[in-house]
Amino acid sequence: MIAREAALTFLTVLLLIVGGLWFADVLGWQPVLLLAVVIVALLFERRRYERRTGGQPGPEWELTGESWTDPNTGHIVRVWFDPETGDRREVRTEPPLH
Known part of the structure; x- marks a missing residue:
């Protein structure tokens, strides 16, 4: 549980950094999209497999x-x-x- 929270925090910070680089025209949109998909998948996985x-x-x-x-x-x-x-x-x- 703690590892998942740490991964989510790390990926969110990384998304903000990569998003800033994309906005400054240093990177393309693909890394931003990839990180966003990974974060959404992590959030979905958490909700999907919570104990009922x-x-x-x-x-x-x-x-x-x-x-x-x-x-x-x-x-x-x-x-x-x-x-x-x-x-x-x-x-x-x-x-x-x-």
């Missing part, structure tokens, strides 16, 4: 038996499966009492 977490799924969902403890929050995460659509959802439970 949320509230309790509906009655058509089945509990898969997969679970683990999220090391960041201490919540137990259980995986639910919708056999009709093939979707999987990770649902956080209450954190354990210490």
